[in-house]
Amino acid sequence: MEPIRLLLVDDEEQFRNAIARRLKKRGLVAEQAGSGEECLSILKQRPMDVVVLDVKMPGINGIETLTQIKKRYPQTEVILLTGHATTSDGVEGIKAGAFDYLTKPIELEHLAGKITQAQEKILRRVEKEKEAQFRAKMEQQMIATERLASLGTLASGVAHEINNPLAIIKESVGWMQLILKKEELADMPRRKDFEKAINKIASSIERAKRITHQLLGFVKKHDAVFCETSLKVLVDEAVELVHRQAINKNIEIIQKIEPNLDNLWSEPYQIRQVLINLLTNAIHATGSGGSITIALKNAGDQINMTLCDTGVGIPAENLKKIFEPFFSTKAPGEGTGLGLFVTRGIIEKLGGKIEVKSKVGHGTAFHVTLPKHHNIKEGLGENKNICSDALEQIKGENTL
Ligand SMILES: Nc1ncnc2c1ncn2[C@@H]1O[C@H](COP(=O)(O)OP(=O)(O)OP(=O)(O)O)[C@@H](O)[C@H]1O
Ligand SMILES: [Mg+2]
Structure with missing residues (x-):
């Protein structure tokens, strides 16, 4: 599992340091910010998975900071820390998109547990997104393959059907070319024009044959031997x-x-x-x-x-x-x-x-x-x- 990117936001430095130290002992390393403004400026530079956010702060308060975070970085989960007497802040925070809230004084076990739950939620979301992407890619590939397969079947079917009349045209053109060479037609009016036209037909047949042969090439059965x-x-x-x-x-x-x-x-x-x-x-x-x-x-x-x-x-x-x-x-x-x-x-x-x-x-x-x-x-x-x-x-x- 990737290490969690965690940000701890509280205006009381001592409290912040103490929490950060104790979280670190449990393997949760947190960056720190002393205000809502600082928190937003850190998020602008690098994304965070979880923000632990004090509600009562000078400057922009926790709820406003939370609203901004959810607006700009909806993937980031926020855990609010509210004062003991102000649980209504917590409820307001949940409405604004917080993952959960804890009332001060907080129990560290409780906080660490909430952070882990938030991380698990993120992991589940990432998994789901990956699965959805994979499914979309597979669907696209299947559509493309099916399209190609049906085009291929159609194309080789058409080629097969065209091959027979093509053979007849070719034979008839050959016969016309032979006749034109006969002495009895030496004085035929516009013989040269006829010859030109027939040669054009002959070369077009060759081109059409190239197409049908390419198409039939890979469905041809008689000379295919492993x-x-x-x-x-x-x-x-x-x-x-x-x-x-x-x-x-x-x-x-x-x-x-x-x-x-x-x-x-x-x-x-x-x-x-x-x-x-x-x-x-x-x-x-x-x-x-x-x-x-x-x-x-x-x-x-x-x-x-x-x-x-x-x-x-x-x-x-x-x-x-x-x-x-x-x-x-x-x-x-x-x-x-x-x-x-x-x-x-x-x-x-x-x-x-x-x-x-x-x-x-x-x-x-x-x-x-x-x-x-x-x-x-x-x-x-x-x-x-x-x-x-x-x-x-x-x-x-x-x-x-
Ligand atoms: N080695 C290559 N370098 C650059 N373009 C290529 C190369 N191979 C294929 N192409 C491109 O792919 C297209 C399709 O190739 P494909 O072999 O299916 O048909 P074609 O070469 O145009 O016709 P044909 O194979 O009947 O002569 C080509 O027209 C060309 O634009
Ligand atoms: Mg080619």
Whole structure:
């Protein structure tokens, strides 16, 4: 328990000193003030948990001081010390918000007991506040998670539906492009315009396909198989894939990989997609001469991966939004805004976590933790097929 911050206010110095001395013997250390004014000026400088306040004082009296304390510092508890013949002051004080009152001459045991009770009241209030804050935070998180989950379901459902007509459009455009190349149409009026229009359709299909593929990427079932996975090999492969883009921008990619890095029992295709999404973002955000560092280390039953860049950074107001689907600061046509949404979806499905820290003008760091052995059964609810192969394997092992 934190030591109590206690203030003793009485205009009679000897009385104050005597009480303070005796309280100290019981482990209650009190600051002292000789008037209501001094009490308020101390409170202005530093907060107090409990104020023991004499009512009858020259200058502003105890009741007025109490009213001021309650107005300015409602958290502070006040115990009033009233004269023997003036219990009405005590009643008035309670009405003004005092914790309790004691009549002089006071018994020290009694005072010490009251101080402890006031302290307990404060502790209960702090606990309640913490609980309320925690509950509010959890509710907020749940709303955000549910929102993302339903957005995700909707988005991947839409992507799935769009994929089929898209395939038909693509096939038809391909056929039109072929026909246009035929000699019999060489003299067709405005053939070039037709060609241009058809090429535009073809490139728009490619863009639409990128969107649907990103969305379906993490719900795709057939190629998702759990197996022993070397994160180092995956990082090498992903770096190889983005290598050209990095060279073109004069960006160095540094790998800091712990020599005895353990393998994961996880899903390599999906992790590769995570790495490519994060690396592509980092390259896009980093200017010429910058660097991207990928660090991998064992951390108990997890592997920690940090991918940081020396890029433009992410403004605080965007940090909350970057994992939302379709949030992108890139020019229309350049970014789908799905990369990080999908990335987080994959990592969470694999039992891991992703966090981001960023400073505008300095760079961004994504911290990913992945469990070495994901509890496959946990993943079953949503996506049975992803794990079916691995489950079959485990079942097989169990029956042997
Ligand atoms: N390393 C980074 N540095 C700075 N900003 C970043 C970084 N990574 C992501 N962002 C910000 O987060 C936004 C969302 O990223 P996300 O990968 O989801 O979509 P995108 O990169 O815009 O589109 P896509 O992934 O389809 O190319 C980006 O537009 C960018 O503003
Ligand atoms: Mg991206």
